[in-house]
Amino acid sequence: MTITPTAAALESTAVTVTGGRPLSGRIPVQGSKNIALHLYAAALVADGPVVLASVPDILDTGVCAQILAHTGAHVVVDDGRFSVIPAPAMAICPIIHPELGRRVRTTVVLAAAVLARTSQVTFPYPGGDAFCPRLIDRHLAAMQAAGAEVIADATGIRAQCGPRGVRAFTADMATPYGPSLGATVTAMLLAARAPGASLITHPSMEPEVTETARFLAECGVEIHFDDHGLHVSGSDHLAGGDFTVVGDRIEAATMIMAAASTGGSIHLDGITACAFPDGLTAALEAAGINLFEDAGVGVCAQLNGALQGIDAATGPHPALPTDTAPQLAAMLTQACGSSLIAERVYPRRDTHVEGLRAFGADISSTDAAVGLRGPTRLRAATVAAADIRAVTALLIAALAAEGTSTIPGIYHLQRGYGRLIANLATLGADITTTSEAS
Numbered sequence: 001m002t003i004t005p006t007a008a009a010l011e012s013t014a015v016t017v018t019g020g021r022p023l024s025g026r027i028p029v030q031g032s033k034n035i036a037l038h039l040y041a042a043a044l045v046a047d048g049p050v051v052l053a054s055v056p057d058i059l060d061t062g063v064c065a066q067i068l069a070h071t072g073a074h075v076v077v078d079d080g081r082f083s084v085i086p087a088p089a090m091a092i093c094p095i096i097h098p099e100l101g102r103r104v105r106t107t108v109v110l111a112a113a114v115l116a117r118t119s120q121v122t123f124p125y126p127g128g129d130a131f132c133p134r135l136i137d138r139h140l141a142a143m144q145a146a147g148a149e150v151i152a153d154a155t156g157i158r159a160q161c162g163p164r165g166v167r168a169f170t171a172d173m174a175t176p177y178g179p180s181l182g183a184t185v186t187a188m189l190l191a192a193r194a195p196g197a198s199l200i201t202h203p204s205m206e207p208e209v210t211e212t213a214r215f216l217a218e219c220g221v222e223i224h225f226d227d228h229g230l231h232v233s234g235s236d237h238l239a240g241g242d243f244t245v246v247g248d249r250i251e252a253a254t255m256i257m258a259a260a261s262t263g264g265s266i267h268l269d270g271i272t273a274c275a276f277p278d279g280l281t282a283a284l285e286a287a288g289i290n291l292f293e294d295a296g297v298g299v300c301a302q303l304n305g306a307l308q309g310i311d312a313a314t315g316p317h318p319a320l321p322t323d324t325a326p327q328l329a330a331m332l333t334q335a336c337g338s339s340l341i342a343e344r345v346y347p348r349r350d351t352h353v354e355g356l357r358a359f360g361a362d363i364s365s366t367d368a369a370v371g372l373r374g375p376t377r378l379r380a381a382t383v384a385a386a387d388i389r390a391v392t393a394l395l396i397a398a399l400a401a402e403g404t405s406t407i408p409g410i411y412h413l414q415r416g417y418g419r420l421i422a423n424l425a426t427l428g429a430d431i432t433t434t435s436e437a438s
């Protein structure tokens with residue numbers, strides 16, 4: 001197997017930005033990264049071919065394609081389409097590639113799909129962004145509820161069911177920070193192949209969950225939500241089919257915040273206003289950004305005067321998405337007055353704070369809250385971060401700062417955004433990439 005060769009090269013590639021230029025114009029929104037990653041796993045529980053359209057052109061898509069291929073699936077990624085012909089159950093390799101699996105966050109979800117098909121799976125601990133401890137206990141509890149014996153050691157985890165495979169079950173997705181998104185999808189994939197009726201209590205209702213549920217329903221799984229939770233009636237045959245990934249609400253929010261930070265305006269194609277969670281819309285509007293629907297095919301965002309400081313809190317859908325909090329903090333460095341962003345999905349999320357401070361931001365972090373005062377005249381800096389949204393926050397700060405900034409290593413940007421740098425250039429940013437080895 002060929003391991004994706006671009007990661008090391010991207011780690012040695014820097015983004016150079018000369019800030020202070022208003023960003024304005026029209027760009028498309030990619031298919032949702034987080035939804036697509038869960039659908040790649042869901043494709044493995046199908047018996048028939050699956051074609052996912054509008055997938056994001058990001059590193060994680062390539063990594064997932066290789067993980068699926070390692071299980072025996074035939075995978076082709078081309079021109080925004082992710083085509084999968086899953087291997088027959090008896091021919092599936094029940095191992096998630098140990099190196100590739102450590103490079104994405106959805107490793108356990110992929111493992112659940114393999115377990116559902118083959119009754120066994122071995123997989124590494126997941127990778128992806130490590131801005132705080134992210135437990136997988138709810139995933140493993142779902143596997144155990146479905147009849148698997150789960151054994152963990154220093155290198156990874158092995159799960160194995162009896163000869164009859166996964167069984168119908170009841171599993172609770174609640175955590176101290178709200179329902180687990182990833183574990184809800186893990187439980188859905190197991191239940192989709194378990195004979196009988198399963199119940200997932202306190203499920204996440206994030207779009208990643210509801211879109212995966214819609215995909216499974218189109219494949220032939222009986223699935224519905226009610227006051228008791230998520231009900232899934234499993235099937236011994238899932239038809240596969242064609243499915244389109246919806247627009248990425250996180251990328252859309254990122255681009256709106258980048259434009260607003262520089263005093264610009266933006267038109268986004270491929271997403272509608274209803275795709276924005278209520279908490280995100282409320283935060284943007286409170287900060288002074290007006291959103292306009294464009295005939296059902298796009299969204300316009302314009303400043304209504306100067307940016308204003310706000311108090312906001314992340315939370316489960318439809319609250320403010322946690323994946324927009326770092327970018328929001330970067331934007332609020334340019335807002336008048338004080339701001340407070342409380343983190344209520346993870347124990348804390350502040351890996352962007354030190355980097356923003358290097359730009360001159362008046363920002364601090366206490367427990368699960370980030371506080372700011374602005375507007376701040378940011379100055380150019382050379383600074384890096386090690387997760388997707390933190391790096392993006394630094395990029396927004398560089399766009400607003402005076403002078404030329406350098407952000408070493410664009411690996412994490414490419415994991416989450418397929419055309420971010422090109423889109424920023426289209427909007428008028430003075431932005432280039434250079435190899436640090438050159």
